[in-house]
Amino acid sequence: MSEIENKTENGSMDGAGECAAGEPKDDKGLGLGVIFFLGAFLICFLSGWLLFPKLLYSKHEQPFNFDHKLHTEEAGDCESCHFFREDGTFSGIPDLASCMECHTDEPMGDTEDEAIFAEEYVAKEKEVPWFVYSRQPDCVYFSHAAHMMGENAKGKMDCKTCHGPIGESTTSRPYEENRLTGYSRDIWGKNIWGIKKNSWDRMKMDDCADCHVEMDGHKGYCFQCHK
Amino acid sequence: MIQNTKAHKFGMVIDLDKCTGCGSCMVSCMAENNVPFKEDESRKKDSITWMRVYKLTNGKSFPDTEVVYMPRPCQHCSGLGDHGHSPCVSVCPATATDYGYDTGIVSQIYTRCFGCRYCMGACPYHARYFNWWDPTWPEGMESYLSPNVSPRMRGVVEKCSFCYHRYQLAREKAYVEEREIEENEYQTACTTACPADAIIFGDLNNPAHQVHQIVKPDPHPDPRNHKVVGKSRNPKVFRLLERLGTNTKVYYMSEREWVRKAGDSYLDGEWDEVKNHHGSSSSHG
Amino acid sequence: MKIDRRSFLGLGLGAAAGIAVSPVGVKLTDDSSIWTQNWPWTPVPEDGEISYENSVCSLCPGSCGISVRKIKNRPVKIEGLDEYPVNDGGICLHGIAGLQYLYDPARVKSPMRKNGDRFEPISWDEAISLVSGKLADVRDSGAPHTLGLISGGAGGSVTALFKRFLDAFGSPNVYAMPSLEDNLSLTAATLHGAGNTIGFDLENADLVLSFGAGLIEGWGSPMACFKANSARRDRHAKLYQIEPRLSNTAANADRWIPIKPGTEADLALGLCAVLLKKNLFTPGEFFGGFNRFAAVVQKEYAPEKVEAVTGVKAADIEKLAVAFAKAKMPVAVPGKGRGDHGQNLKEFAAVQTLNALAGRLNKEGGAFVMNPDSYLAFPEASMDDAAEAGAGQEKSVGSVNELVDTLNASAKPVLNALFVYNANPCYTLRDTKRVKEAFKKVPFVVSFSSFMDETAMASDVILPASTFLERLEDVPTGGGLAKTVVGLTRPMVNPIFDTKNPGDALILLAQAMGGTIAESCAWDTYDECLEEVAGDIWDALSEDGYAVVSEGAPMGTPGTDFSFLASNPASVQAGGNGDLLLVPIDNIRLAGTAPASTPFAVKTVSDRVLSGTDIVVEINPETAKGLKDCGYAVLITSQGKARVKVNFNEGIMPGVIGMVKGLGHTFDNPYVAGKGVNVNDLIGPVIEPGSGMDAAFGIKATLSKA
């Protein structure tokens, strides 16, 4: 925040400085106008680029830190926790029950996060209110099965392609939510213009479409991904 | 459009002689698709019923009166010449509704729709409904809503989707079992609910399926009216407003001639010539 | 420094330009539209694992198997259960909408006590001690028989438990609401001996001669009838519907035979006469004056006479009789509409006699005279003197309608306390004013209703029942079905509100009462009780969810006693005055009895039945002099008047006004109540001598321009 304040102040101070310099010459105040113009322009321009994004998103810390790396090492692969149900639907974030398959209200390790988990949730039989970075809005229908086990070879994608190397993360970064839309920032993309470097930097409809066009030469029909 | 070699063409045939007008299909549809309700639903012109059962009479006076009930879901038109330009799809300015060439199902995307209602004007079946009101439920009742169908917000158009989400669920199961879905894995909510077994739903492109065997759709354009494709070669089967060339995928069946006649408009004397004509190759059908 | 207009101009322009070349505009435009796509006030259902659980619907005696789809154990949809012996996947709109009952705005959310004219919530403990206290007083006053029970038709162990409670308490005053079940057992008792009932093998009959039975209007076990009916065509079977109005059943039938309302019995006897005359009948074990009967019907019910009464052509009567006799597997079915209210024994007996004469008793596709052999095995109730005394007593009167009259007639209370379970007499019985009066005459009324309906409002204490989705219960299939299937209703969710299974409430009461009453209900919970009393079918119930108790034609041919009909009982006439006849209509989309319809059900009702808050009555344009289609009119009967809208219907007999049942509720549910009028407000009961049935098939009325 402070950084921006500095910037904006500089912005206006430049303006002030110049106007002090320019005053005697320009009695019409036209120069003054130009200076005000530049000043205002700079302030709004900078706040538009730097302040606005900060204001637009609210930050939430996860209930406690989750070490994906540790768990994948212990459990083997993603699918041991994020598994497919018998009916083909995807389980997504594990519920307390599936955590309990390994954990008890006695911590297994000695991290304080696990302690929190054991005391706050396992002991109290409360589901952990995780913030889901990749949560899509209600209008989206996404079939993990179609992408990972579709009968056609191109359907066999790995988790990384869309979710990135989250399996290697040892800490959970804060979840950022768009105050207006309630979307996770990961959907629009970290970058305010939504410019992405990796396939997992963004999860908008266009990103799905790009891949679909590439794979089967067609974006697909509305109902394929909407409900 | 995708050149889908083994594209489905999901459709329905409704046996009007079996239909009892009991309304199970209507309620099953509403319950399946999170359709809301208002205190006064007797203003039928602003009452959202994706599946609506019409009451038809033969217009004769007592005691020769006859009555038949006609369930009317979205007809999932494939449009003039069967090219997928349904009356509604072709007019939507924002591509909020499209024709799935792989299923023959006409979609409606509530989050894309901005509520211009052009599609409603274009649909002669009144199968499209506008959310004039915010959807509301009595306290607590939201908790029976299904996550498989997104509740609609005020100001958008909605309609029957042939329970597409049921197709999706069936496919997910098939995916994990690495197989194709079977015909009866995907059935609409109205079909399964009908206690009179009046509705048969399935792939019109699948000769093995009952719906195909009953309808015997004619793949060629009707020589009398080239807009019409997929005319039934079964003399007891007809479509609603077939002459307009909307090429619906909901077929109706009745033994009674007056019922079949009620499916379309005819000039004087026209009926007698058309009633015996069933598709191009009907002679050797 | 001087700041002039231009400076401000510069400031403004600068700001605008600055914002313009920043992402603000674009992002806000996009996000504001995304906001509209996710309005916080539009609900987002929670996703989760899908599961299916089987149960049985007990909304009506149909007892259909249902499959409840759940998301994370949250019920989201009710569907018909495939291969269930009653409905095989079929399901009616009320069952599908069942989840709406859970959150019905009129639900009674906790026990209630009436205070003045308002109800106040109380705890179960308070409620139980309050009720048991009152009951103790009644019993100690030495008049245990003044505790009464009014229960809905359905059988099952809960109703049985209520009866048992009254036995142990010492009261014989158990009354059932008029129901097809009762009417059929009364008919069976009259013709084939007590302890029987009648089932109709519609699945196999090749000619169904229905005397107004609304086979697709909710008669008997509705979905079973639907299935049998829709399979009809494939079996090349025929359905002839005899009815004054083109009901859905008539419209769906192969032939509709219009008949003057209330003359069905005459036609049935007319057909008997033809069979006897033409000697087309199959002799059977006929007694009780068969010859006298033969003589009477051929004299009094000769085709010409019957034509005059019924309006059915004599020639047609003869043809019909012959067709019936010649058919391979014909069956005649009684019970206008749903066969519950406004029926008379003469008609039921006459129709069943037709089956007897055609030799269709206990034959495949015919009428089964079945012993509803109760699968329930309650242990011997322990009785004290009071109980014994009460047990000895006669019931005050025969039927619930007579009870209502007696209550109103006598000065001192006939009943000091009354239980109402699974019934809404203040809405369903004819002349509801009369019923509400009668309820006022009972010092202490206890309702076991799930909803604050008309009767619950007329009671002093409400012990709210959990709905069929929240409780365990055994539900036997209801009337008219050729087989007996007992289904197990399982709790699909924990009770949403502070309600109990009426069985549990009753057990708590019994225990609070102590003594032999407690001993007679010595179970900790109703579930325990059920497991014990269901005895040998419990395993089947708990494993398969149902048990088929009886199936197929019973052995042997029962005798038929003709004494009742041989005495040529008088036909019941419609009361009141007026040039038209008002008859109630059963519409499958509206529940006629308890519980009331759901919002979904009401939504499906045609605007030619309900328009805004106006009820629409049907009338043949021929009789609608001076009236406009869709226009207003005033309907007047001796019972009262109502402002109605008029629907010209060529499908109803001239001179008849049709008014749908199930509207005009007055409780607090804006989606269902406060719409139209209750036809039972306009029709008064006409008690049939002997049977005690309310035989009012309609009432004379006038309809004039509003």
Added chain:
Amino acid sequence: MDSALIPEGAKRCPFPKFMLGMAIVGAVLLWGVYAMFLCWFKGLNQTNMDDYYGFALWIWADLAVIAVGGGAFFTGLLKYIFKIDELKNIINFAVIIGFICYSSALLILAIDIGQPLRGWFIFWHANVHSMLTEVAFCLSCYFAVLTIEFIPNILENRQLNKVSFFHHLAHNMHGVMAVFAATGAFLSFFHQGSLGGVAGVMFGRPFAFREHILIWPWTFFLFTWSAAAFGPCFTLLVTKITEAITGKKLVSDKTVNLLAKISGWMITTYMIAKIIDTVYWAQVTAPSMGFTLDHFYSNNAFYGYWILFAEIIVGGVVPGLLLIFKKTRENPIALLTAITLGVIGVCLNRWVMVLQIMAVPVMPFDTWALYIPSWQEVATTILPVAYGIMLIAVSYRYLPVFPQELELNKPAQATE
């Protein structure tokens, strides 16, 4: 008081009187604005539209104002492309009227859609097959053009003109106006047409559907044509009304008659086409779907043959003929009658092409649907009228809209 702003030499009513008038019209405007916000915040349940009447009063108003606003592009076309210089005396006013009509149309559309905040989807997610898409694009582009055409006139305001930059800007813009006029004409041709297409392509609605030429149904061309034909009628009508109110002669008879004459011939030729279209539709198109003409004009309480007669004869043929004959054209009464009937005629045509389409039952067992707008609909439809009056009043007061005003009112004894 505000005399500094009033064009030199021009007489205007006293400021208070002017403000009083503005206040009265302003009140009506506010009423409309209130209704508009009701619709935005409470939703379209504020209207009497239903699932049978998805298109109703608003869409009619849209089509109507755009039709009568057609005077702008057509006059522009004549003036700048066909170089009919005489029309310079009325072009400014035609442009202002056009500006009002099109801005109103856009405003009404913004109220009419169920999700105004998503309105831009029509551009972003455009479906090229939809006539409405074509409408949206051309409409907004042409509105931009009209704004550009309007600007120089604004800059000619006495005060603004003092700023040399503005002065030159205005001058140069006049220079290149031909380009914009051409663009405008081109765009108008398409959106007027596609508005007609909106109805003509509905092959599920036999009352609306028309045979196609290439990708366009007949109604496409009929709408463009009728807009060009009746638009000038409206321009003239408003001019006459303004003259009546200001009690001044603002446009010379020569100009008026010229425009009237052109309009007359356009109307006549349009009517010939329209009649051919109607006959073909009634005899061939509709019957091919099983519908007789009777079906569309009977068995209901409102829509009878009278509306067909009123549209084609009273509102079409009659004004057409009145305007092509010099004698009647130059008779003030006849002229006024003609342009009035013309405007009514074209509005009636748009009404039929929106509301009657919705009213006619298509399924044999369906019924006629009639509809009465709610007060909110009426208010929001009157809103643009009020706004139009105010904008004209302001423009007339402060801008040199009518080049001939001064010379036509030489002995300036006029004080209204």
